[in-house]
Amino acid sequence: MSSARPPFNYTLTAINTSAPSRPEQSMPPTHPSRVPRILMYLVVILVALYLALCTALFVFQRALIYFPQPAAISTPETLLTLSVADALVQVTVRPHDGPNALIYFGGNAEDVSRNLPEFSEAFPDHALYLLHYRGFGGSSGSPSEETIASDALTVFDKVYDTHPHITLVGRSLGSGVAIRLASQRPAARLILITPYNSLEDIAVRQYPIFPVKWLLKDKFESWKYAAHISIPTLLLAAEQDEVIPRSSTEQLYEHFAKGVATLKVIPDAGHNSISDSPLYFKLLEKGL
Numbered sequence: 001m002s003s004a005r006p007p008f009n010y011t012l013t014a015i016n017t018s019a020p021s022r023p024e025q026s027m028p029p030t031h032p033s034r035v036p037r038i039l040m041y042l043v044v045i046l047v048a049l050y051l052a053l054c055t056a057l058f059v060f061q062r063a064l065i066y067f068p069q070p071a072a073i074s075t076p077e078t079l080l081t082l083s084v085a086d087a088l089v090q091v092t093v094r095p096h097d098g099p100n101a102l103i104y105f106g107g108n109a110e111d112v113s114r115n116l117p118e119f120s121e122a123f124p125d126h127a128l129y130l131l132h133y134r135g136f137g138g139s140s141g142s143p144s145e146e147t148i149a150s151d152a153l154t155v156f157d158k159v160y161d162t163h164p165h166i167t168l169v170g171r172s173l174g175s176g177v178a179i180r181l182a183s184q185r186p187a188a189r190l191i192l193i194t195p196y197n198s199l200e201d202i203a204v205r206q207y208p209i210f211p212v213k214w215l216l217k218d219k220f221e222s223w224k225y226a227a228h229i230s231i232p233t234l235l236l237a238a239e240q241d242e243v244i245p246r247s248s249t250e251q252l253y254e255h256f257a258k259g260v261a262t263l264k265v266i267p268d269a270g271h272n273s274i275s276d277s278p279l280y281f282k283l284l285e286k287g288l
Contacts, residue, residue: 057207058215062144065173065199065218067109071137073116079138080129082154087134087141089151094120094128101127101163102288103155105148105174113137122281123288127163131155145176145218152181160185167191167288172244172271173199176220182233183225190233191287194271196244197223197251205245226255233261234287236280238269 057064073092080091092113102123106112112130119128133148134141141147159166167189170178175195182190196202199220203212233256237249246265253263269277 054210054215057210061215061217062142065108066133066135066143068133068135068143069109069111069137071113071132072111073113074138078113078116080158082151082158084151084154087139087147087151089134089140089154090132090136090138091155092116092128092130092132092137096125096127098125098127099163099165100125100167101129101159101165102167102169103152103159103178104128104130105152105168105170105177106130106133107172107174110171110174111137118281122285126167126288127159129155129159145220148177149180152177153184156181156185156187169193169284170195172196173220176222179222179225179229182231183228187231189288190229190231191236191284192233192252193236194238194241194244194274195222195235195249195252196220197248197255201248201251202244222252223255226252226261227257229256229260231260232287234283235261235263236274236283237263237265238271238274239265239267240269241271241274243271 071090071092078092078094080093082089082091094116102119104112104115104119106115112132115130116128119130131152132139133143134151135143156166156168165188168178168182168187169191170176171193172195175192176199178190178192179195181187199218200213200216203216235249235253237244237246241249249263253261264283266274266277266279266283269280274280
């Protein structure tokens with residue numbers, strides 16, 4: 001007889017397959033990226049530089065607007081000295097009896113006395129008064145919009161005592177002086193040479209990255225006074241003006257009441273060379 005096999009014991013022993021334990025290792029410290037910090041420093045530096053430039057523009061702005069010139073013609077018979085509140089203002093003159101006078105306000109870097117010979121020849125029937133802004137041509141003090149406007153009133157009142165028929169002529173920067181004066185005093189005629197709508201507009205174009213509207217002290221907003229002008233007015237523009245855009249002159253022209261102002265463009269003329277054109281004095285004479 002065959003004997004039965006004893007049953008196998010199938011009990012399994014669990015096998016530990018895990019790796020042997022190791023002592024814990026600390027992770028290396030993580031460093032934040034340096035790029036954002038560098039960018040932050042650059043932004044701070046650029047902002048500080050921008051603010052420094054804005055401050056410099058605000059403090060030294062008048063040195064960028066006015067460029068005083070000495071007087072080339074300065075003799076006792078051609079000079080009138082006016083004593084104002086805090087300055088002595090020089091006026092180049094050519095005396096002439098009669099009712100007619102011409103008061104001239106020049107550009108920001110102009111020696112107005114140099115106009116005396118040509119003006120004397122072109123306007124023989126007018127007494128001539130060419131204002132030297134403060135700091136220009138022997139006038140004391142420093143120029144600003146308000147001091148120039150105040151001195152212009154003083155000159156007009158002085159001239160008006162003996163010459164009731166006054167033509168005001170302003171060139172470039174001086175156009176803003178002349179138009180403001182014409183809105184305040186009884187001038188007979190007004191001539192504006194290479195005029196602008198406002199100095200602020202010109203400065204915004206030249207310094208587009210700066211908040212000029214908040215920094216500029218002397219705005220010379222000619223457009224504000226144009227609507228108050230009722231006397232015959234001539235605007236002379238230079239076709240190739242590289243300083244005053246034609247659009248600025250045309251904007252100013254649009255602010256005059258209809259029929260008051262006439263705009264003439266001198267062909268092939270630049271901002272500083274307009275007076276070299278043969279048409280220049282012809283148009284000035286017609287404007288008188």
